[in-house]
Amino acid sequence: MRILMVGGSGYVGSLMLPGLAGGHSIRVLDPVAPVGAPEGVVHVAGSALDSGVLAGALEGVDVVVHAAMGRRSDVHWPYPDLGRSFEVNVASVYATLAAAREAGVRRAVLISSLSVFADGPVALADRVLDEAVEPDASDVYGVSKRLAEQVCRIAAEAYGMSVTVLRLAWPTPDAVWPRWALPVVFPEPVQVRFADGRPFFALAASDLAAAVDAAVRRVGGYEVFHIHGGSGSGLSTEKARVGLGWVARYG
Template identity: 30%
Template sequence: MKLLLTGSSGWLGRFLAPQLRGAGHEVVGLDIAPGADTQVVGSVADKALVSDLVADGVEAILHSGALHKPDIARYPKQAFIDTNVTGTLNLLEAAARNGHDRFIFTSTTSLMVSERVRADASEQAFWMDERFYDGPPRNIYGVTKQAAEGLCRLFASEHAMDIAILRTGRFFPEDDDTDRTLSGENMKANEFLNRRLSAVDAARAHVVALERIGGCGCETFVLSAPPPFSREDAAELAIDARAVIARRFPDADDLYAARDWQLPATISRVYDPSKAEDLLGFRCETSFASVLGALRDGLDLPFDHDPAYLPPKEFA
């Protein structure tokens, strides 16, 4: 298939474009910044550009271009609306106009994080699957992604289009921009317990969704490494996560101590990706067990970490 990939110069795009080509697709990359996988430099907010690109033989769109949470400090709210909402609308309209039967939209678990979730205001860990709702998103990133998801559902209904909404957990390479209590690598390793996936897995999920969303209608999927917990652990995780981890991974504490890392004392939320496995047959290959295996065997960590990373658009 000839595909339009937005955000082709971004962090996800650099993994997704090669995987799509490896699956036999022709990829046209669109991004506001130049890049190895970007053939067209421009914005999804440019309706005429999007219309012309899609009309030129494109058979399906993977929309991964967006302004993200760290961009809140760099861009006004209007820029989020232009890119995340208007840009999504432009792409959906072009897809419908050209008779596309599927559309892949990169969303975020961030829109599920209300102020109460952010404040860890519960006596047990929040178990967060696609049905989870605890109030509106806490920032403009989540608000615009929620609006874009609504547009996807509307177009799926109006145009009989199969749409996969992929709410990805964390896979960025840079350090957390709000919490520096642990080293970046230590925090990322911990997050594979409940809220992170590798960039390679995030990209692979898009390829699988493109291949398997046909006939499913509009479906939302939470994407994260499979958690080594069950819902029955939720109360204990909020009080003594280390005890739960020790039962699953008896040598985790020693492996962490050898690296001067710390396991989380509590876990306040767990992302549940089981729907993607049940409906799409997709399961992340990198997990917390993979992280411990790398520590145990002296191998490179199975995730990317680059504290100095900045999106290419910041240099454009």
């Protein structure tokens, strides 16, 4: 399958690329070239907000995966930058889906986040949530991701596209699993834990790639799936098991 990955040079994109490149033809649209990308991955320099570059990148594509996210603030580190969060997480999603429709691309995948849910007063790892629960995050990142999902729902309904939303939690390289690595925030991988001290397993990169592989093949309107490695938690992944045939191998 021919995939355009928007924002494929970022942290999450770098986790997905090795697992996807073996079975698909991957084109990455990103201002920066992906570091250490597998052989055969093609880089298109630019932004989804540049309509000309985006249209060219979509030529001959079967499915588009939007994996971009707004950068961290230089002033209020490590919190997300307000303007960039909405520009990348909302506006570029809208632009990507509108351009995909014009290009005749009928399938899209949004890399979203379980951060659409508030991390307090009960910590996210300890909440009981499935896809039927209404998102309630009010922080910049969470709100921008909530809006991105709404853009996807609208596109599916208005354009007749198949749009699959994957809400990730704590994606990490296989080599450091079950800990969570986020280099722009933590100098070393950290262990996410439940309130009672038990470890909450992060989402291994190979499991993430398997979820995206299943999502790009899905056909049929708008659907949301929770994708994480936290076995024994109240964050159900049952819908992904039934709807995508996906189960985390790690954990």
